[in-house]
Amino acid sequence: MLSAFLQAAVGSTIARICSGWLLVITSAALFGPLLSPWEADAMDWDALEAAPSAAHWLGTDLIGRDMLLRIMLGARISLGVALIATFVSVLIGVPFGALSGYVGGRLDQILMRIVDTLYALPFILIVILLVVVFGRNPALLFLALGAVFWLDIARIVRGQTLRAREQTYISAARSMGASQTRIIFKYIIPNVAGPALVYATLTIPGVILAESFISFLGLGIQEPDTSWGVLIADGTQSMESAPWTLLFPALAMGLTVWSCNMLGDRLRDQFDIASRGYNRRPDTVGNLS
Amino acid sequence: MPVRFKCWFVCLVCLGAGNAGIASAQALHLGNTGEPQTLDPHRYNLRLEETILTDLFLGLTTFNARGEIVPGAALSWSTSEDGLLWTFKLRQGLKWSDGKPLTADDFVYSFRRLLDPATAASLAYFLYPIRNAEAVNAGRLPLDQLGVKAQGLATLLLELEAPYPHLAERLLYPTGYPVPRHVIAAVGDDWVKPEHWVSNGAYVLADWRPQAQVELVANPHFFTAPLIKQVFYHPLANEQNAYNRYRTGEMHAISTFPAGELESVRDHLAAHLRLSPLLSIVYLVFNTTQPPFDDARTRKALALAVDAEVLTDKVQRAGNYASKSFVPALVANYDSAPLQHYVVENKLNKVALTQERQQQARALLAAAGYDAGNPLRLTLRYVSGADAKRSNLAIAAFWKRIGVETQLHHSELKVHFSDLRQGDFQVAQAGWFGENNAEHYLGLLVSDTGDVNYGRYRNDEFDELMAHARTHGDVTQRNHVLRQAEELVMATYPVVPLYSVGIRRLVSPAISGWHENARDIHPARFLSWQ
């Protein structure tokens, strides 16, 4: 499994570019703010809305905050939201899909009908309502988005489980009297972890976009925290007087989403998941905006 | 592929054809700041509704093109010696837009409707100066006990609870507009629909497409025919959108545009730019019931660190006007009392002055028990929005210089003011605008004002002075006492005045008759094409 990941990550020029960028942006998010000479909320009174320069490599925003630093801080939230929401969606999706696929029959029908129905809902509207009702709590945003994005994973895992169930070693375990729970957690889930991980990779860009969408409507992350969505929303309000306030955050986000999509595609090819049968769902459902 | 391209455009044409085209060049297209929630003058709440209602109705008093108070439906008025009885003489031959005569009885009906508890008018309190108004509005007295009477067809008498010299100004608002009793009797709440619409202003409501436009056309029965016969108000809540649609020529005038574009507008659209101060005050309010803000030293320290001029001129650059006093300097016949630290004679230059104030602020904080080891930590609340964010970050930066750590918290307008009224805040940004008299602003600090005294400020001496001022029917005497009260209260820093809002509009040079004014009111009937 590891080798498949490696193969997908560095197997071609494009893959190397994508992995390289993700590595750069992740380390920038982790360490960049520590290295920056500027402080998070410090305003540079001499450089309000200043174009890129030696002091501010990517310019400053309307109130003189360093754009490079803002983008790196935004990456922390945007990537953080994406990772946590993806984690939540794996947490819900994997057991749900495994249960559905393993038990089968009536339960499977009901569970999959639920998934089908949920697919069709205007979920972003419900996330917006949640945010309005419970306040702009980032933790809530993570959970709400995770709760929206688990559907793909549940579906894939179910398919994989159906395959795995027929394997002889599982029949063997069953005949030896292992409990259902034990079989699901001990044998099925490890077996479907790879494909689930691949789909998780494809969930990340979806969550990043969804978060930016909500922040754009002014319903997402709160100042002084920032995210790429907030930066872009602010940037569109000053795109004429200060184009750099839109350009750089949009580039950072676009490159990240693009890299994740490319790598996800390659990984999927490596694992050859879900490429058979009518029940295939596109990986792009989450890309709402 | 080419075939498919063609298909799209055929579809585009079919689907779009249902909507009418942009009207002729005669029509005036104005950008408003948002969608009106109602055009019933007794149920209105927002300034952007006031803008449209001013064109649709005519109150007893009204504005001229410069925003000054002039006779409206009433040609003249007089006040009794004790200031308690006001007599309004109506214009001859007043008519509703359906041609029916408009009489003093219509005004009596309208005032009663506003204060009728069943109307549930949220701004009913505007007319509480009228005798028994509060009791009628609360349902404690019947409607006919309201101090409004008709004397014949053309004379209206208003009895007041206490002298109120600013009544003519109060009657400018839509709460004082007459509504057509005969139509309401026939169709009930549906009278506000375009098909039933009857009003007495220069225009009538022709059509209203929600979120798209409100269309007004000239009222044939108005006493002077407006020069522009058709006016559209478009709800342009987003400043960038308003700016874009002005530049494409879709709008002839817009209410605001992004602050960041001010420089560029000065360079490229100078002939279109209209800047003017609005009668208003934006201020920081302290919750005086909570430590450490119950301590005047803390409040003063925070006030000293804020530099309103840097805020407006360097940070916002949006055309706002820094204010040294709580009562806006624009208020007529009144000499506002600046904050103490602005009064102190000081020959120092700007930088040294700022440093001295910071030192003084640190000393005050130290006296109140805060220092580097035990910094003052506070939460500053404001209404969400890009411009507000910028201002409040700057304020946090000002306070950081005196060692105060500020946590910013922003929320939607509704939530913000709801929390402020419940006293759920430490320090918050608030604003008040509207009238051209000092008590409109100073009243916010009187202890029995209720929940718009957000900080629950209480100063008995100040309260007494305010009560005393309100017994005077004469404006000069009244203002004299008010001025004393202001000086007294400002020395304790219950609020930090920041600035008066600067209105930045774009108005097509093809329009004439447009005059900037402190109320930012521009009735369409005074406008014309050059």
Place this chain on the structure above:
Amino acid sequence: MARYLTTRIFFTLFTFWVIVTLVFFLMRLAPGGPFDGDRRLPPDVEANLLAAYNLDKPIVEQYVDYLVMISHGDLGPSFKQKDFSVNELVRAGLPVSLTVGGLALIIALSSGIALGVRAGLDTGSRIDTVVMGSANLGLAVPSIVLAPVLLLLFGVWLGWLPAGGVGSPAHYVLPSIALALPFTAAIARLTRGSVAETRLEPHVMTAIAKGLPRSRIVLRHILPIALLPVLTYLGPAAAALLTGSVVIEQVFDLPGIGRYFVQAALNRDYTLVMGVVVVYAAFILLFNLFVDLSYKRLDPRIELR
């Protein structure tokens, strides 16, 4: 078939009820009532307002009243847009939202399928690389960036198209294109994958061996099967298009119901929020029902439960 239909309709109605209930109680949990203005409201006046809008009753009673009301097709009065009922607002806004959403769907389907087929027939070719590269790019450029940039470029700087609002067919061009782009990319990727796969199926191989013309092979033998995943995608896509239109309506000042939704949510206009969700949900659920049923018609291999 009848049993399948009944089950599907039952599930559709059940889901609908769940959504209505969920949103009803969510809105009531929100801090800040619908009548919190920025000026003071005396307690008596506030009591009058609450009574006038039925908000003074116990919440369960309000809920039952609401269910009875919408079962009659009445969405109630709007709390904030006092001069309109929610029905009137939806009637005014829905055509705008559906026009933009419908146009975007047409654009996305036609161009997405065309590009996807072209790439899928020649996987690994230069065209494939270009198409897939741009599709991935299309997925990476969020509409919150694309829409304002398109507007500034074609609306303000070039002056070719209106910069917002409605009034003529031209007003719909930029919004639909901006909304369609990510879906075009998604459909292109989807079509490419399934065309590439279907191309290798035995019946297609047979057709090729028989020397049938390429266009006939594509239209008759590949597309009917290759488009099934696209059809499946339409259900979720319809939901996503409608939500996507929330942003597009915001950027282009379109008077659609997505814009009502955001404003109503912020203003706590309970009935309007409910009304928009009810209409969106009903629309999406019906669309999905329709997609499911047409799926059955197109692919007889599917065994209906």
